[in-house]
Amino acid sequence: MPSFKRIPDAGNLTGKVALVRVDFNVPMENGLVTDDTRLRAAVDTVQSLRAAGAKVALLAHFGRPKGERIAEMSLAPIAGAFSKVLGANVSFIADCKGDHVKTAIADLDPAGVILLENTRLCKGEEKGDMELAKEIAALGDLYVNDAFSAAHRRHVSTAVLAELLPAYAGMTMEAELDALDKALGAPERPVMAIVGGAKVSSKIDLLKNLVSKVDMLAIGGGMANTFLAADGVNVGKSLCEHDLAATVREIQAAAKASGCEILLPKDVVVAKEFKANAENRTCGLGDIGADDMVLDAGAATITSLTQALSRAKTVIWNGPLGAFELTPFDTATVKVAEAAAKLAKDGALVAVAGGGDTVAALNHAGVAGDFTFISTAGGAFLEWMEGKELPGVEALLQ
């Protein structure tokens, strides 16, 4: 596991001010937070800093105001919501730099918490501007990054502050990095990756990185159609990127060179309409009709993926195996997720998942709680799966 400093390394923080980058980009309706998962994720870090004696100034973005003051993108309503989740008063100041902010922090009670305004309202935040970074850094004594989900950006609040202040990983960041390391950094082998979803074109880098790292790569969903078509299977009217045949062959060659076995569907569920409960049938790969759409993997594929999972010690999953929003085309996703969750619950498998629709698909399967770790980080999770360096994580490395 790459080494970075954690909050206990900071020692006694009495009277110090911790600038803490959190992810408070929560869904809201009519001024109310509709899902407080991200607020809850920040609690441990904030409490451990307070317990060490620090005052906490929270930095976060909300939406994409692009440096303009837009009332709907103010973090003001989040202070009250986080206050409830934290069980302590959280004040708010409508700015994230300047002497008045410094005074507001100085006026906090010991171990007090203040939420600063949306960092993206400050011009320079998204450019990683050093002048802005110096102004924000002047507000605190140390920097803690607890927002893995924003770590794929080199913004002032997600990375540059780490160059100016002693920098630590928050507890949510630490848990995420730990889980990701177990999945791809230094995993127990064999490692299986399951990659599904709509298109190969959006996941080329991800597939190329995975074939060099994992022992088995199962491809499902619309992406599998592109692979099957490149192998000469007639996929009828299915979602398929026929122009990516050369890319598919490149990925297959890279997999062969690094000893990664690619698992494609052996049988499929086809329908003539893309809608829930459309009339459907399961068929072999040679039986797909010219007006059929492949919407899910078939029973034989589910069995073979479940068997592959039982040979694996680690699985990393991104993307559904079929059009999971439409019953019964959620079957392969649900059954394979159930199998992975059971193995993980029994301690036989490290099961890590994340990115895009994956969280929704596993929640739909009702098994998210049994996975070893589910990342809600979206873009950062995908870039990490692509093998890219994440500026926010790199900045924390010792």
Ligand code: AMP
């Ligand atoms: P992604 O965002 O790339 O992970 O893609 C997720 C989307 O892919 C979901 O909305 C699924 O309904 C869709 N999808 C998965 N398999 C298929 C398929 N065989 N045909 C059409 N859409 C699919």
